[in-house]
Amino acid sequence: MPNIVILTGAGISAESGIETFRAETGLWAQHNVEDVATPEGFVRDPQLVVNFYNARRAHGASALPNAAHEALARLEAENDGEVLIVTQNVDDLHERGGAQNVLHMHGSLGSALCASCEHRWPAPMEMNVGDACPACSAPSARPDIVWFGEIPYQMDRIIDALGRADIFAAIGTSGNVYPAAGFVAEAARIGAQTVEINLEPSAVGSQFDNAIMGPATQTVPAWVDDILKGR
Numbered sequence: 062m063p064n065i066v067i068l069t070g071a072g073i074s075a076e077s078g079i080e081t082f083r084a085e086t087g088l089w090a091q092h093n094v095e096d097v098a099t100p101e102g103f104v105r106d107p108q109l110v111v112n113f114y115n116a117r118r119a120h121g122a123s124a125l126p127n128a129a130h131e132a133l134a135r136l137e138a139e140n141d142g143e144v145l146i147v148t149q150n151v152d153d154l155h156e157r158g159g160a161q162n163v164l165h166m167h168g169s170l171g172s173a174l175c176a177s178c179e180h181r182w183p184a185p186m187e188m189n190v191g192d193a194c195p196a197c198s199a200p201s202a203r204p205d206i207v208w209f210g211e212i213p214y215q216m217d218r219i220i221d222a223l224g225r226a227d228i229f230a231a232i233g234t235s236g237n238v239y240p241a242a243g244f245v246a247e248a249a250r251i252g253a254q255t256v257e258i259n260l261e262p263s264a265v266g267s268q269f270d271n272a273i274m275g276p277a278t279q280t281v282p283a284w285v286d287d288i289l290k291g292r
Contacts (some may be wrong), residue, residue, distance in 0.1 A: 062141035063227035065288070066219075067133060068244055069148045069155070072233020072259060075275045077124040079152055090150030094250045098208045107190045107203075113188045121152040122186070129232070129281035136285045137162055145222045149234065149241055150250055152208055166213040166241065170214040172205035213240060226253040228288070233277055236263030245269055258284060 071079065072292045096102045099115040137144040137160050137277055146155055146163045155163045168174075175182040175194035184205065186276075192202035207213050222227065229248035236242045245255050245268045257269040258280050266272060272282045 063288075064142040064222075064225050064228065065140065065144045065228045066222050066226040066244075066248065066253075067135070067146045068131075068229070068234060068241055069150060070234030070241075071147060071150060072131050072231070073281070074124070074127075074150055074152055075233070076129070076276060077127045077154055077292050078277050079084045079121060079124050079150075079154070093211065098206075098275060099210055100208055101210075103203060103208070109187050111190050111204070114206065117151070118184065121170055122152075124152065124154060126158030127198045127278050129277035130154050130160070132282040134161075136288060139289055140178030142227070143222070143225070145219075145221075147214060147219055147241075147244075150239065154257050161226050164215050165220065166207070166215060168180065168206040168214065169206070169207070170204070172281040175199060175203035176201040178196075193195065216240065219244070220247065223247045223253075224251055226251070229253045229255045230258060230284070231256075231263070231269070232258045232281060234259070236261055236265035256284070 066162060072171055075205055092113060097110050101112045111128060133146055142260050144162060146160055148155055148163060151165065151168055154172055167289045171184055172181050172190060174181055175197060177199035178194060178197040180196035191200040193200050194202060223244060226248050229245060231245060242265050245265055248255055249268065256271040257263060257266055258273045258274060261274065273284060
């Protein structure tokens, strides 16, 4: 069985009710990105930022994994090769859908980060500005989210996995955010088969060997079935 690296974006969680970054309604539509998703925005108005992620955390907790999340967990369990899910999403729907080998390259709503010592701990449902770090006691807790201008997490491990991949799939991604948008080129460079599964072609869709268009809850389970059958 092949080694598989799967990149997931907001599109895989959209059918669970988690709005995408570019949705015309919902939490993102109510705020400027510069105000709630940059280090400068946090310095300027930490209360706004903390409130925004508290709302996202509550919204995410009420969402349920869908058939696409569950299908990837089944692929991980039944494929003899390695399956690594690299997600740009900050929700925990992959884990609650049964997946175990998941990297959150953009952080997680379920984690808090100390801006002073970089200690991490489980975030409460409602964080407060000035929450103390349990490790160093500094009043510098922040959401453990990779904001614009910051370096995504675990890039070394991701690049290593791409270098061993037989198959690379991108599911529900826009192809507009780097470095994730460059993963298909990295995988293709070492000869991996590449497939994009999406509602419509992404900004880097032309770089994939194959494309499967349609709702994730329909396309992803069917794709997993094909992989496990050795097609």
